[in-house]
Amino acid sequence: MMLSSCGGASKEEGASKEEGASKEEGASKEEGASKEEGASKEVTIGKQVWMTQNLNVDKFRNGDPIPEAKTEEEWQKAGKNGEPAWCYYNNNPANGAKYGKLYNWHAVNDSRGLAPVGYHIPSDAEWTKLTDFLGGESVAGTKMKNTSGWAQNGNGTNESGFSALPGGLRYGFGAFYGIGGNGFWWSSTEYDTDDAWTRDLYYNDGRVTRDDPNRHYGFSVRCLRD
Secondary structure (H helix, E strand, O other): OOOOOOOOOOOOOHHHHHOOOOOOOOEEEOOOOEEEEOOEEEEOOEEEEEOOOOOOOOOOOOOOEEEEEEOOOHHHHHHHHHOOOOOOOOOOHHHHHHHHHHHHHHHHHHOOOOOOEEEEOOOOOHHHHHHHHOHHHHHHHHHHHOOOOOHHHHHOOOOOOEEEOOOOOEOOOOOOOOOOOOOEEEEEEEEEOOHHHHEEEEEOOOEEEEEEOEEEEEEEEEOOEE
């Protein structure tokens, strides 16, 4: 229910920090080798194939539009009504080009499908499989973080090729926080009727944090190949 406070974290009044820059694709990694597939880049980590960029779609798999919620009132209303919504951090499309969109969990869980064909939103167990392959939560964060773009030189080695960037979050009440310092990614697994599991990375910590924030939050989404 509350975002972990390692590195300045948070809760339904959450946590995060500030900026990032995307990893160029191509070179083989110690933990995986990237490849480009049309517009989507992928990396194989263990037996999993992950996208190397955050999701940036505004339509469900069936073509239905996902509502954009710009104002705090629009964001709050979507959460309270259990309706899907997305936004750019600070409603700035330039942030979308770099970090992808932020989605509430209602979009993640929508039966129309948020992930593109051939992909799905990773479950809590699939996130754990990733971090276990990378040596466990205590060290996996450094291997997942991009080699540039994290605040105060909090970059990683990106040995995994995951190329994580700190896209920040949007609280359930509509304020933005943390771009450049912290990154948060949804899983498809609910924690309880109000919350869902996430994985979080912080600029000043090499760990991956497993957390269970409110579903009304806006977080990044990373897709896993079926």
